[in-house]
Amino acid sequence: MRGRTAARVLLVGGCLAVLFGPSGAPAEADDKDAADARAVYCLARDHRAGLADAAVSLRLATASPRPGHVVADGADLDLDAWRAKHAKSFERACRAFYTASKEPAAAPGGPGGGLGLMALVAVLLPVAAGAALTLLTTEWRAARDAGRLRADALRSAARAFAEAATGYAQAWTEHSIGPQPPDREVARARAELDARLRETEVLRRRWTAVPALRAAMASGPLGAALAEGWRDLGPDERRTRAEGVRDAADDLGAACGRTARALERPGRRHGAMRT
Numbered sequence: 001m002r003g004r005t006a007a008r009v010l011l012v013g014g015c016l017a018v019l020f021g022p023s024g025a026p027a028e029a030d031d032k033d034a035a036d037a038r039a040v041y042c043l044a045r046d047h048r049a050g051l052a053d054a055a056v057s058l059r060l061a062t063a064s065p066r067p068g069h070v071v072a073d074g075a076d077l078d079l080d081a082w083r084a085k086h087a088k089s090f091e092r093a094c095r096a097f098y099t100a101s102k103e104p105a106a107a108p109g110g111p112g113g114g115l116g117l118m119a120l121v122a123v124l125l126p127v128a129a130g131a132a133l134t135l136l137t138t139e140w141r142a143a144r145d146a147g148r149l150r151a152d153a154l155r156s157a158a159r160a161f162a163e164a165a166t167g168y169a170q171a172w173t174e175h176s177i178g179p180q181p182p183d184r185e186v187a188r189a190r191a192e193l194d195a196r197l198r199e200t201e202v203l204r205r206r207w208t209a210v211p212a213l214r215a216a217m218a219s220g221p222l223g224a225a226l227a228e229g230w231r232d233l234g235p236d237e238r239r240t241r242a243e244g245v246r247d248a249a250d251d252l253g254a255a256c257g258r259t260a261r262a263l264e265r266p267g268r269r270h271g272a273m274r275t
Contacts, residue, residue, distance in 0.1 A: 035091065039083070042094040047101075048079055054097040055082075057152050058145055060089040096145030143266040150200065151260035157196045158256035161189040162249040165222055169242035172230040183227040190217070193256075200259060207262070213255050221248045 042051045048068040055061040061070035061082065069078050072086055083090040164186045171181035194214060201210045217223060221244055230238060 038091075038094050038098045041098055041101075043079060043083075047097070050101070051079060051093060051097050054100070054145075054149055055089065055093040057149050058093055058096060060086075060093050092141075092145065095142050096149060099142050100146040100149045144264070147263040147266050150196075150203075151263040154193075154196045154200065154256055154260045154263065157189070157193040158253050161186075161193045161222075162253050164189040165226060165249050166242075166246050168226065169245040172233075173235070173238045173242050175230075180231065186226065190222070193217070197256075197259075200263065204262075207259075209255070210259060213252075213259070217252060221245055222252060 041047060052061075052064070052068060052070050055070050056063045061072045064071050064076050066076065069076055070082055071077070072082055072089070075085075077085065079090075168181055168183055168186050175181060194217065197210055197214050197217075200207065201214070204210065226245065230241070233241065
């Protein structure tokens with residue numbers, strides 16, 4: 001009788017471990033479903049270019065001249081072949097791209113994974129602690145990779161706007177007769193940079209330096225006033241004003257650089273981003 005009771009206890013314990021443990025079928029199914037969903041999203045026709053850019057930004061592959069391709073280990077591969085030959089790199093790039101595109105993204109494994117972990121803690125605490133640490137590490141890496149993508153985009157937008165603004169000011173120092181220099185590229189680059197800063201402001205609401213930076217860009221010498229008042233200035237006055245535009249662009253670039261570095265380091269306080 002005692003032998004049968006002991007056997008039943010062991011059987012029940014084994015069933016609980018299989019049902020709720022991290023190596024059990026439900027958890028594996030949840031993880032596989034999440035990975036499959038990300039792969040479907042990343043390999044969709046409209047998202048392939050973004051996935052390739054993510055792989056290059058994370059230094060998991062290098063850029064290919066062919067759309068929807070990457071270069072890995074010297075081979076020019078389409079994304080399906082890259083996934084087959086470099087599955088871990090594909091999953092990391094796809095997770096980062098998916099997270100950046102779907103912010104705020106649901107945690108891999110979903111609510112079912114959390115319930116499984118809680119049940120496992122009640123049975124096997126050390127194993128549950130290890131599973132939780134693995135999950136936290138995976139989530140932190142996903143947040144870091146998504147932050148790198150946003151940081152790269154912010155740096156590119158800041159650089160493009162600085163080049164457009166200083167180029168426009170320089171064109172006025174060389175202008176004498178004829179149509180005035182166009183400011184369309186300046187307006188386009190300003191709108192793109194503002195969009196990147198606005199994205200950061202939404203995602204990091206405690207970073208008060210970001211809305212202050214947007215306000216300064218809109219109202220200062222790099223704002224709409226940049227396209228006004230040049231015609232009435234003499235050559236020396238235009239050169240002086242162009243130098244002021246360059247100084248303001250340098251300051252803006254430095255501020256955007258600080259913001260980009262903070263985006264690359266999730267989980268820190270970043271006191272410099274709070275004015």
